[in-house]
Amino acid sequence: MKTTPTITPVPVDKDGFFAYLVTQKRLLAIAFFSGIVLFLLLKFLFPLPDFFFDSFSYVKDAVIHDGFGYRPIGYPDFLYFIHDNIATGAGAVVFIQYLLFFLSSVFCFFSCDFLLGIPAKLKYVTLLLVIANPMLLFQSNLISSDSLFCSLTVFWFTSLIWFIKRPNWVILVLQAVLLVTCLYVRYVSLFFPLVTAGSFLASRTKIAYKISGIALSLVLVYSYVNWQENKIEEKFGVRVFSGFSGWQIANNALCYYKKINIKEIDLPDNESRIINRIVKARIDNIYEDGDVSTRYMWDTKSPLKLYLRARSKYEGEVYFPEWLKSSQDIGRYGWALVKHDPLAYVQYFMLPNCKYFFLPAPEILADYNCFYLTIPAECKNWFGFDFNELSCRFPGLQQTIMAGFPYISFALNLLNIAIIFFFLLHNRKRWKSLDKSARSLFISWGLFYFGFLLFCTFSAFIVLRYMDTMFVLGIIIPAVLFKYSHKEIMQHEV
Numbered sequence: 001m002k003t004t005p006t007i008t009p010v011p012v013d014k015d016g017f018f019a020y021l022v023t024q025k026r027l028l029a030i031a032f033f034s035g036i037v038l039f040l041l042l043k044f045l046f047p048l049p050d051f052f053f054d055s056f057s058y059v060k061d062a063v064i065h066d067g068f069g070y071r072p073i074g075y076p077d078f079l080y081f082i083h084d085n086i087a088t089g090a091g092a093v094v095f096i097q098y099l100l101f102f103l104s105s106v107f108c109f110f111s112c113d114f115l116l117g118i119p120a121k122l123k124y125v126t127l128l129l130v131i132a133n134p135m136l137l138f139q140s141n142l143i144s145s146d147s148l149f150c151s152l153t154v155f156w157f158t159s160l161i162w163f164i165k166r167p168n169w170v171i172l173v174l175q176a177v178l179l180v181t182c183l184y185v186r187y188v189s190l191f192f193p194l195v196t197a198g199s200f201l202a203s204r205t206k207i208a209y210k211i212s213g214i215a216l217s218l219v220l221v222y223s224y225v226n227w228q229e230n231k232i233e234e235k236f237g238v239r240v241f242s243g244f245s246g247w248q249i250a251n252n253a254l255c256y257y258k259k260i261n262i263k264e265i266d267l268p269d270n271e272s273r274i275i276n277r278i279v280k281a282r283i284d285n286i287y288e289d290g291d292v293s294t295r296y297m298w299d300t301k302s303p304l305k306l307y308l309r310a311r312s313k314y315e316g317e318v319y320f321p322e323w324l325k326s327s328q329d330i331g332r333y334g335w336a337l338v339k340h341d342p343l344a345y346v347q348y349f350m351l352p353n354c355k356y357f358f359l360p361a362p363e364i365l366a367d368y369n370c371f372y373l374t375i376p377a378e379c380k381n382w383f384g385f386d387f388n389e390l391s392c393r394f395p396g397l398q399q400t401i402m403a404g405f406p407y408i409s410f411a412l413n414l415l416n417i418a419i420i421f422f423f424l425l426h427n428r429k430r431w432k433s434l435d436k437s438a439r440s441l442f443i444s445w446g447l448f449y450f451g452f453l454l455f456c457t458f459s460a461f462i463v464l465r466y467m468d469t470m471f472v473l474g475i476i477i478p479a480v481l482f483k484y485s486h487k488e489i490m491q492h493e494v
Contacts, residue, residue: 006084016349034128034131038131042140044143046368050368051390061076072185078145084094088382101151108157108161109130112158115165132139135402147468156192161441163200164437165437165445184224191452194216195448198444236324238324247323251304252345252349253334254303262336275333278307292349358458360406365398366402367396372390410472423442426485449474
């Protein structure tokens, strides 16, 4: 007599993330329906992607595809990958940028709700504030690294939340890879390893996880930086990680140059003294007292540009290699100005720039096709355009919508600061009895928010598109922390 073999049923993890998602059908339906409708609306209003000067630089780097550029090469490689493997049209870039923005935002929202809980009364409004944000929609339509970097940052920070709550080796490695990918796209992520270290130390996991996670992140970042420096040194004979950083620090110092008294004896080398003589002779050409900007990097009348042209003429070098090589001299000069009077840098650059962190200018997001640019032939060929200028159905619409966003950014920053301090004050007497995951999230978000504020105000003039991450994480994370900062809600939820 034959016996029928028994089949052991596959165990179902009733507490798993996918099981949780099944219970969130209504929210998921709203999210995906809204995402589809909003993308179709965006493409109806603005059928073509938005461009500005940096966009053409990114496209040029993608066309050349030699691993070098004025900015991090991650976004040009992103453009190249799409062009070579998916589709050549610009619409594919916009769609993938939007898809990454949508998926990262939705993943962050549902992960936070699953792992830590978002108060029921805040769920719908939190989700819609993120995925229906016009600023983030417009940025996904812009040929620039901003939208991609925002999505990668959200994915990375969400992986930290997963590690805080459910640590394992896969998540540990994933967050390290995402961290380096962020650095590959934008150098503002240089402070991310500090957030990782703080998050791992604050997490309720084994010491082996903590040490391994911190070590892996640092090793990967160091390896990437070293690889980049080796590559540039081999090609151009100068060992730098980013030519942009040298130009940036000198630009920042020149914003308040006439407020300090720098003497040649204070400068480290002959090149710095030469640059300083040019600055003294020509600074009045473009100097505006109290103005924080990037003009000293780009204006053709800038003393830094004059030094670059003089050096290029002397060495007979073409522009980009000379721009890269001169960044070392210009960087040493800029740092000499900062070290000569660090308080002046704080007073005359960082504090005014802090104002732009809270109330950033819309800049190129203020208007579709900023400055009514004519598309260069190189960009036309890359995307297959058969026209010279961009158009949309409702000119001026983007400008009208974005006019209020600096004030929304201001309110969002105040909200985050209030939530951080209120959380700390509310839980100070019962810190040790508080949920450990909530404590870890609070530490991670505090490190990220204030690290982001300090790094941005120190490193570069801030505009609205640099704040895009705050319009995702800065909405979702406060909603979670609010649960642990409000006694009535906490008693109801826990």
